[in-house]
Amino acid sequence: MISVRELTKVYRQPARDVVALDNITLDIDDGEIHGIIGRSGAGKSTLVRCLTLLDRPTNGSVVVGSQNLTAVSDTELRNARRRIGMVFQHANLLSSRTVADNISLPLESGKKKKADRRAKAKELLDLVGLSGLEDTYPAQLSGGQRQRVGIARALAADPDVLLCDEPTSALDPATTDDILKLIRAVSDRLNLTVVVITHEMSVVKTLCDSVSLLDNGKILDFGPLSQVAANVNSDLSRALLPLPTHEAASADLVIEVVGSQDAVNIPIATKIAAEHSVTVDIAAANIETLGDARFAHYLLAIDSDTQINLTGIEATLVRNGYSIRTRAKEGVQA
Ligand SMILES: Nc1ncnc2c1ncn2[C@@H]1O[C@H](COP(=O)(O)OP(=O)(O)OP(=O)(O)O)[C@@H](O)[C@H]1O
Ligand SMILES: [Mg+2]
Known part of the structure; x- marks a missing residue:
């Protein structure tokens, strides 16, 4: 010690x-x-x-x-x-x-x-x-x-x-x-x-x-x-699981997420799209194994023709084991 x-x-x-x-x-x-x-x-x-x-x-x-x-x-x-x-x-x-x-x-x-x-x-x-x-x-x-x-x-x-x-x-x-x-x-x-x-x-x-x-x-x-x-x-997470070079994601809502273990196996983009009537584009992704665990780091670009339910989307992510960092355009209400 x-x-x-x-x-x-x-x-x-x-x-x-x-x-x-x-x-x-x-x-x-x-x-x-x-x-x-x-x-x-x-x-x-x-x-x-x-x-x-x-x-x-x-x-x-x-x-x-x-x-x-x-x-x-x-x-x-x-x-x-x-x-x-x-x-x-x-x-x-x-x-x-x-x-x-x-x-x-x-x-x-x-x-x-x-x-x-x-x-x-x-x-x-x-x-x-x-x-x-x-x-x-x-x-x-x-x-x-x-x-x-x-x-x-x-x-x-x-x-x-x-x-x-x-x-x-x-x-x-x-x-x-x-x-x-x-x-x-x-x-x-x-x-x-x-x-x-x-x-x-x-x-x-x-x-x-x-x-x-x-x-x-x-x-x-x-x-x-x-x-x-x-x-x-x-x-440290960003340095351990770097995203590949990507265009700046421009969407109503951009959420950067990291999931590990079981969360990696969930088709999270599809799930959010289905539950919240939005389109979800994975703007950048990195899935890799550290030690004996798998990690997924995604940049999710989310758009909708109607009002986006930010709180609901965040709740879905957290419930499925994802850690989140959110950037919302003005007009997207929590
Ligand atoms: N003997 C010393 N006298 C005065 N300043 C020192 C001395 N040793 C280190 N420093 C200062 O302390 C700070 C940290 O230095 P240190 O050598 O520990 O960095 P480091 O992280 O090992 O860097 P590197 O990756 O370049 O080896 C620096 O600002 C350095 O100039
Ligand atoms: Mg040194």
Whole structure:
């Protein structure tokens, strides 16, 4: 369990102070994969540094497991950090060391014997799908393979938590997919809690159980993926279920809706047309699967020769499990 309370980080600058994190509160359950998505400058890397206390928060607390990292001594903090594995955009391997020696690097300060460290490196190489490469050097590996070694190194000290800062930003789409699958497999197998920092919604879609939207140091939206996606009024929903490029819908009434699970199977446009004597044009649509649930995002353009019953149409949508955002022309009465 990771529990962040009222976390604030202000960088004091001669010209003006920069509030990089502004009162962030966040809970991540054991074994959960949580995505933190945000634009450049949103505060993502600052958050990662504050989670491990590599950067001291100006205010607030970070609890990992049962330990309040903001309240422990330096020695305890050093030990606590060993329970947190870090994966970065670039694996940053030491070129003069073999793959096995890179992986066992985090163990060198401990009491483990050399043979044990090598056995651990071998076991982790099997886990990340690079069996047999222990004596190769980083320069002999592809970018994706290097990132696998980076993940293996992050797991060397048997952490409870894996923090990944843009783990796939430097990789091509196919390799990205492989690495995301690997992170998922490792999390499931070791019951690791994973925090993934990214600016790519595709990473959140393929990997995460839950997500936070970070903007300007604040969390604007957060929740389980299925929950945020199902709310058409959430910024994250629009990013998770984008509509394809479409003409601006001009109709008496335009309703944007998102439905999930059973709602997706209802022929909602036909139903509204039949129940309310209107014509319904689906101006744009996106149906896709996130996690194990199906979602439908529609832009419905509704016209009628007679008075439109807005309240009735909205009630039909809500009754059938759709979340709604409505734009009505003047003259359409609720
Ligand atoms: N050491 C620092 N001193 C002063 N300001 C900083 C420092 N580190 C970060 N900032 C500022 O804090 C804000 C957040 O920066 P941060 O690096 O966390 O963003 P980010 O979301 O990781 O962006 P990117 O996607 O580009 O990596 C920015 O306005 C940045 O200029
Ligand atoms: Mg960053």
